[in-house]
Amino acid sequence: KETTVKVAVMVKDNTSDKSGAIYVGSLDYTIGGEDVNADTSVVMTMGSTDYVVNNNIVTGDAAPYVDSNWRTMVPIRALAESFGAEVDFKDNVVTIVDGDTTIVMTIGETTYTVNGEEKTMDVAPEITNDRTYVPVRFVGEALGFKVTALSAADGTTASVVFQK
Numbered sequence: 001k002e003t004t005v006k007v008a009v010m011v012k013d014n015t016s017d018k019s020g021a022i023y024v025g026s027l028d029y030t031i032g033g034e035d036v037n038a039d040t041s042v043v044m045t046m047g048s049t050d051y052v053v054n055n056n057i058v059t060g061d062a063a064p065y066v067d068s069n070w071r072t073m074v075p076i077r078a079l080a081e082s083f084g085a086e087v088d089f090k091d092n093v094v095t096i097v098d099g100d101t102t103i104v105m106t107i108g109e110t111t112y113t114v115n116g117e118e119k120t121m122d123v124a125p126e127i128t129n130d131r132t133y134v135p136v137r138f139v140g141e142a143l144g145f146k147v148t149a150l151s152a153a154d155g156t157t158a159s160v161v162f163q164k
Contacts, residue, residue: 004028040083040145042162044074044136053082062131064160071123072149072157073133079162085143094125094132098143105134114142136160 006026013021043052049060062075076094077087085098092107105112110124121138140147145162152158 040163042079042082043159044079044162045159046072046157051078051082058082062129062133064136065128065133066157067123067126069123071135072137072160073123073126073128074136074139074160075131076125076134076139077132079136079139080143083143083145083162089132094134096139096143101143103139103142105139107132112138 006028009025009027011023013019013023041052041054044064045051046065047063049063051058051060060075060078062078064072064074067073076096077089080087080096080098083098085096088095088097094103094105094107096103096105101115103112103114105125107127108124110121112119112121119138119142121135123135125132125134127133137147140160140162148161148163149157150159150161
């Protein structure tokens with residue numbers, strides 16, 4: 001969130017004529033540009049269609065999973081819409097629009113774009129059980145989220161947390 005902070009400043013004067021004098025003041029700064037998703041968190045658990053969005057349980061119809069390449073795949077529509085983004089799917093192309101960020105991915109291709117800039121991910125989006133799944137870290141980070149995987153006791157990914 002955009003916030004104004006007051007910073008206390010203290011300067012010690014060590015010149016010979018004012019040795020040790022201390023001058024105190026304060027400065028006001030505005031930090032953290034306004035972001036509609038600030039303070040948003042989404043938690044998705046492997047194998048569960050229930051998600052936690054800002055501490056509220058939302059029931060979806062598709063569950064995240066870990067694929068054969070050990071990549072965490074999430075149902076993109078459920079994730080993106082949970083924080084207000086728009087998702088369009090046409091002719092195997094997924095377009096995600098969140099504010100001034102647009103991500104375009106094609107099913108089966110590892111190349112994608114963020115605001116027209118071409119990038120590459122190591123696993124391509126895919127369709128599983130009539131739902132579009134994407135490798136979570138690439139999309140989450142492209143939208144400005146911090147993506148954190150939480151591990152189960154056996155070391156596998158149990159949940160993924162998205163925070164802004």
